[in-house]
Amino acid sequence: MSTLPPVHILFENPDWLPPLRDALHKEGFEYTEIPVHHGIISGPPAPGIYLNRMSPSSHTRGHLTSVALTREILAHLQAHGARVVNGLAAFELEMSKLRQHLTLQRFGIRTPRTALAVGTEHLVSLARTFEGPFITKHNRGGKGLGIERFENADELQDRLAQGDFDLGPDHQVLIQQYIQAPEPFITRVEIVGQRMIFAMRSATDEGFQLCPSDVCQVELQREKAQAAALADNCPIDGGAKFSQSPLKADDPLVLKYLAMCAASGIELAGIEFVEDAHGHRYTYDINGTTNYNQTLGRQMGIHGMEELATYLRHVVAPQVMAELG
Incomplete structure (x- = not known):
């Protein structure tokens, strides 16, 4: 039996887990897998390390409740003082590309011009304020899905008229300067x-x-x-x-x-x-x-997953074990 704290994997896509499982096993961790598209939030969480592996593209795999449920789970874990890798603050940032843009700018990191619109008429209106080519993308994206390039607002307007433009899970669409x-x-x-x-x-x-x-x-x-x-x-x-x-x-x-x-x-x-x-x-x-x-x-x-498991073993696990006394 391992003397390390167990790792609780919050996940939505099981296909991404095998390399992580192998890496955790190699480092001597026991782990549980918690699918986050259904379940119960009640009482103090089990001790151990919580690893957030929730994806913003979960809706593309039919898991429409996963993001909202993850928010509540992470808030519950945070309230109980659980150790979470990529907790609520990190998760909220990942779920919004507009917030990522604002955060990057706050740290002096150059970004393409980025703005958000909801509603197709506002999307076209926003596009007319851009000079040169631009791309559209979902504010809550994943895997590059939904990204399209346009030369100008008229081209976007024609594309929207086709009726099959993907507005994303929240209908929040970004227009972003295209960098050649x-x-x-x-x-x-x-x-x-x-x-x-x-x-x-x-x-x-x-x-x-x-x-x-x-x-x-x-x-x-x-x-x-x-x-x-x-x-x-x-x-x-x-x-x-x-x-x-x-x-x-x-x-x-x-x-x-x-x-x-x-x-x-x-x-x-x-x-x-x-x-x-x-x-x-x-x-x-x-x-x-x-x-x-x-x-x-x-x-x-x-x-990469072995690097993550090593980090959990040598940095995060000692923190959790010290808290447990």
Whole structure:
């Protein structure tokens, strides 16, 4: 029997759990898995470490109650003094890309111009205030779903007239300045605790669905293969979609990320930026339910979930054990 405190995993998508299970087992943790789309909140929570793995894309898997229920669970845990990795403050930030934009700006981090609208007429009106191309995205997003690029407001108005534009789970849609990168990739900085464990490049020439999880990539390639079969084309190979970035841990931008995470209660994050032709780096997304590409991990010799489990073992577990006496 382990002498470590148990880990309670709050989750919605079981397909993302196997690498985490393996990493926790390797570090000697016992764990429970708590699906957060139904259940009961009552009485003091069980002792241990709570790991928040709730995703803003839960609605795409039919779990329409998960985000609201997670808010209540995290508030309940916080009220009882439970140790939560990525607790309520971090969760609220992940559920709103507009709040992410505001938080990034507060820490002096460059962002694309970003604004929110509810209602299609307001969306078009807002778009007319943007110069140059822009993208639309859900305020509560996930996996890059719902992102579309437009050259101008008239093009967006025509798209809305088609009647199948996805307004997202809350009908809150962002318009965000499109940053043209000289090379088709974005950079994602992976943070565990108060350090960068690695940074990677994600190729964008195939679209905006950049979830690095192996499960996500299998699903995306399956969709492309099906579409290619209908079009009588060969599917695109996504094997080289991710590669290691040369970004260093002492880069000034990374140091700003770490300061922001520390002040915002974020212990686990994948933060994304894009660089324009002038070398300006624009940060646009903070992923708290971050996943890792195992193929890239094997190439680099750095495994994200193992880094997380090590952090739980050497940093979080001693905190919990000290509180228990």
